[in-house]
Amino acid sequence: MTNRLETPAPRRLACSGCGTEFTCTLSGPCWCSEETVRLPMPVDGGDCLCRDCLRKAAAQAAASPQS
Template identity: 70%
Template sequence: MTNPKEIAIAQPAPRRLACSRCGTEFGCDVSGDCWCAEETAKLPMPVKGEDCLCRECLRKAAAEAAVS
């Protein structure tokens, strides 16, 4: 019988995205371990016409939203 603890579960490769604002490419790990989950800057998503933002644009957008 196969031992389930010995079966390696393949993790999907991080998907490659381009920032909706600046076009910078970055990786997104859909397993929940994405870098954006570690960010303190949060925005309501999705914003019409925008998908994910790179770290720098996310921080800029959050700072702009805090001022508004």
């Protein structure tokens, strides 16, 4: 039986934008939840972005015309 009180360790990821390594905490507050921007999760098989790439993607999304 799994101990549900045990929290998993943060995942180590490499940014799909630049390759920078960072951690992701799925079981609790993550650094990305502190960001004001909200982008959809990648559908192209990519993973999360680091803080800098997330901010760049947000700026690009804000600058592009909405369809």
